[in-house]
Amino acid sequence: MSYSDPKVVAQSFLDMCTDGQRPEAAEKYATDESMSQIEVLIRQMVMNDIPLKNQYCKYFVESCALDTTHQIANCLFRKVCEDGKNNSKGMLILKIINEKWLVEYIYKRDKYL
Numbered sequence: 001m002s003y004s005d006p007k008v009v010a011q012s013f014l015d016m017c018t019d020g021q022r023p024e025a026a027e028k029y030a031t032d033e034s035m036s037q038i039e040v041l042i043r044q045m046v047m048n049d050i051p052l053k054n055q056y057c058k059y060f061v062e063s064c065a066l067d068t069t070h071q072i073a074n075c076l077f078r079k080v081c082e083d084g085k086n087n088s089k090g091m092l093i094l095k096i097i098n099e100k101w102l103v104e105y106i107y108k109r110d111k112y113l
Helices: 006-018 022-029 032-047
Strands: 057-066 072-081 088-097 100-108
């Protein structure tokens, strides 16, 4: 897995989250600062009996735009569900740390990634 392309990192992170592997995704693709955000997300899902593995929806990274320093990327993604309900958009902010693109912040319209 190459960490040199923010779009590839963002998609890999989302794929692992959809597959119920949020802690593993965070460990592999996220900054230390975003770990607490993902831990809160998992606790909310467990408290509300929401399955950690999403069998009906997929996330697709549509684009990533670099800032002027080329150190931060804003990656827009779309959630697409089989039933056409609960479709939404979100954004991941990635930044370069030690020459690797890593997820720093998750913004989404629905509560559960």
